[in-house]
Amino acid sequence: MGKPHVMAIPYPAQGHVIPLMEVAQCLANNGVKVTFVNTEFNHKRVVEAISQTGGVHELISLVSVQDVMESWEDRNDHGKLADAMINIMPQRLQNLIEKINGTESDEITCVITDIYMAGAMDVAEKLGTPLKNQLIQLSPSMPEMSTQNFAWSCFPDLTMQKLIFQAILVNNKLAELAQYLICNSSHDLEPGALDFLPNSLPIGPLLASNRLGKPSGHFWPEDSSCLEWLDQQPISSVIYVAFGSFTVFNEVQFQELASGLELTNRPFLWVVRQDITQDIDEAYPVGFKERVKNRAKMVDWAPQQQVLSHPSIACFLTHCGWNSTTEGVSNAVPFLCWPYFADQFLNQGYIVDHWRVGLGLERDENGIIKQEEIKDKVEKVLSDGSFRTRVLELKEKTIAGVAEGGSSLKNFDKFIDWIKEY
Ligand code: UDP
Numbered sequence: 001m002g003k004p005h006v007m008a009i010p011y012p013a014q015g016h017v018i019p020l021m022e023v024a025q026c027l028a029n030n031g032v033k034v035t036f037v038n039t040e041f042n043h044k045r046v047v048e049a050i051s052q053t054g055g056v057h058e059l060i061s062l063v064s065v066q067d068v069m070e071s072w073e074d075r076n077d078h079g080k081l082a083d084a085m086i087n088i089m090p091q092r093l094q095n096l097i098e099k100i101n102g103t104e105s106d107e108i109t110c111v112i113t114d115i116y117m118a119g120a121m122d123v124a125e126k127l128g129t130p131l132k133n134q135l136i137q138l139s140p141s142m143p144e145m146s147t148q149n150f151a152w153s154c155f156p157d158l159t160m161q162k163l164i165f166q167a168i169l170v171n172n173k174l175a176e177l178a179q180y181l182i183c184n185s186s187h188d189l190e191p192g193a194l195d196f197l198p199n200s201l202p203i204g205p206l207l208a209s210n211r212l213g214k215p216s217g218h219f220w221p222e223d224s225s226c227l228e229w230l231d232q233q234p235i236s237s238v239i240y241v242a243f244g245s246f247t248v249f250n251e252v253q254f255q256e257l258a259s260g261l262e263l264t265n266r267p268f269l270w271v272v273r274q275d276i277t278q279d280i281d282e283a284y285p286v287g288f289k290e291r292v293k294n295r296a297k298m299v300d301w302a303p304q305q306q307v308l309s310h311p312s313i314a315c316f317l318t319h320c321g322w323n324s325t326t327e328g329v330s331n332a333v334p335f336l337c338w339p340y341f342a343d344q345f346l347n348q349g350y351i352v353d354h355w356r357v358g359l360g361l362e363r364d365e366n367g368i369i370k371q372e373e374i375k376d377k378v379e380k381v382l383s384d385g386s387f388r389t390r391v392l393e394l395k396e397k398t399i400a401g402v403a404e405g406g407s408s409l410k411n412f413d414k415f416i417d418w419i420k421e422y
Pocket of ligand 1: 013014015016018218242243244245246247271300301302303304305320321322323324325327
């Protein structure tokens with residue numbers, strides 16, 4: 001029997017690359033060789049960020065596959081990307097596997113690939129699309145979902161919605177071929193959803209702290225100066241504000257957010273990606289930076305997992321990406337939810353209605369979250385200690401799952417044994 005050699009293929013987005021890289025690091029720590037495949041564009045960014053912040057395990061080799069998007073195309077066009085991943089990528093991956101198997105001594109023995117989005121989707125197939133606008137609940141242990149907020153419904157035009165919906169259906173069909181569906185989740189977080197996936201193997205939450213390392217796979221170098229800044233702030237005082245890698249704001253909403261943070265009169269750490277809004281240098285309200293300079297820090301990209309584990313953090317204003325959600329829970333940080341698209345509305349449902357560890361922000365009649373709403377909800381979440389108590393309880397259960405004897409760790413060990421035997 002040859003040595004196990006895993007090929008890991010994430011969906012080409014930040015929130016998919018980081019957790020799969022975490023799996024790769026865990027596999028490598030268990031002596032398994034991993035070839036990690038990024039699209040050319042992302043490969044360059046990951047290698048560049050790693051060269052500034054530290055390397056990956058020697059058993060992991062980072063390789064690239066030709067991009068499905070041309071250099072001039074908009075990488076945030078999710079419809080086009082999802083379509084290309086289904087129609088163009090499989091052939092390119094096949095070529096890559098054949099090339100590796102033809103040249104390397106250890107052939108690929110197992111492929112771990114991203115399912116993209118699973119869960120409730122096949123129900124939609126049964127119900128048919130388009131769906132009526134209504135609330136549905138798939139299981140008593142899952143939050144209610146509005147059909148309006150289904151992963152594909154949040155996209156602006158019908159063509160894109162159809163492309164995403166088709167991609168999800170194809171992915172779910174193909175997922176039936178998989179031996180296991182390893183999930184960045186745990187039985188304590190979403191038992192009902194996992195019951196829908198009989199061959200699922202929850203191994204999460206996948207966090208760098210589970211193996212005492214640094215996360216890798218970032219598309220941008222992290223600005224660690226915010227950790228020193230956090231050291232200067234009082235315990236449980238700082239609002240951490242970050243919206244993941246995709247979320248964008250129009251000028252009005254960006255200004256309203258800035259003014260809302262100013263209005264709280266509290267310290268805040270805000271991740272302002274260069275592409276979060278148009279013309280970032282001109283986007284802030286006049287005089288904002290000067291007025292908040294003694295209690296605020298803005299960075300392009302933060303070492304988020306370390307930030308969330310810092311004792312100065314009081315709450316997390318988030319877009320509710322699944323990684324951000326599990327990272328917040330694992331560090332017992334109460335949430336303020338500002339979902340943008342995809343699974344983020346469902347994740348908000350878990351946070352607000354199901355686990356009751358945070359509050360949602362309401363939009364006004366023009367779809368804007370106003371500064372007063374931001375201030376009010378910050379005050380509410382921070383003045384009611386029950387959010388902190390519940391998130392602490394959830395953290396303890398969740399972290400126990402990845403500790404010695406926990407269900408996620410047992411699942412991971414089972415998966416490693418399977419890879420090594422195969
Ligand atoms: N992240 C980070 N620094 C930042 C913002 C985000 O390291 O300043 C990381 C975060 O810890 C998470 C990932 O980027 O692991 C974002 O994934 P998520 O699923 O939350 O959101 P997405 O980017 O997919 O919308």
